Amino acid sequence: MKRLFDGVIKFRSEDYEERKELFEELGTGQKPHTLFIGCSDSRVVPNLVTKTLPGELFVVRNIANFVPPYRATGEYVSTTAAIEYAVNVLNVENIIVCGHSNCGGCAALYAEPETLKDVPRVNRWLDLGRDVMKQVDEISGGDETEREWMVEQMNVTEQMKRLYTYPFVKERHEAGKIAIYGWYYVIPTGEVFNYNFDSGYFELIDSEK
Structure with missing residues (x-):
């Protein structure tokens, strides 16, 4: 300490x-311009990666940067509440969903049930990524290295789709009042890739482009 x-x-x-x-x-x-939804991983530091100052980013972090589908509920829903506040109160102009390499949350999707028995709430939270896991299993061919980055990247695109289940996000996005981005951060190289909706690929954010 x-x-x-x-x-x-x-x-x-x-x-x-x-x-x-x-x-x-x-x-x-505060008047942040961007809602940044990232992983709780200690190696992911949004303001450091984006070189932004205090007050610019409204940050939501959880295991594996999941966006729970919108639903009316009386439960305590932290991520949902944060998205609601950022969009409806702070009027952010952008939403970034940022995944990263070597994501422990994504890797845990493949963990044996026995290894998750002492973390039942984590196990339940991981249900939000199991559809992505199934999709990747169908196309990855079983290669673990390929499977890792595919799960991490497809997880980002899935969470972007889930943002559209939020009526107020969908409304503002279709009106051109809010932009949605998907990023993939490679920790050992410092590279950040942005999802291109037209090509369907993550492309390196580079000063030459």
Whole structure:
């Protein structure tokens, strides 16, 4: 914990002082331009990857960057509530669903039931990705390396489709008021690929394009 406390002290004396006016402005409210739906994985740091400042991204993170289908319910639905708030209250202009390489959540879809017996709520959450797993199994040919990135990328496109089950997202997207993006982040190379709806492929985000 000492490292974390030291980090707080350093933040206050360096980063905060460097952008003091920004933090003072943010003290009265936020107006993020983008809802970023990413994985809880500690290696995925949205503001670092996008080089954005505090106040620009409204971030939702969960295991395997799932978007539960919209439904009317009295349950506590964290991700659904966050999407609702970002779109209907904060009026974000963009939604990014970002998956990543070596995703433990996607890999857990193939775990033996016995290994998940002590995490029943995680196991239940993984139901949101099992349709993707079945689709990949039909086309991957059984190659584990190929299967890994296919599950991770197809999972992103599936979550983008699920955003359309949210009436307010669908309405705004069709009216041209909100854009939806799918990203795939490769951790060891730092590369980020954006999904091209026309080609059906993830394409490297590159300054040359």
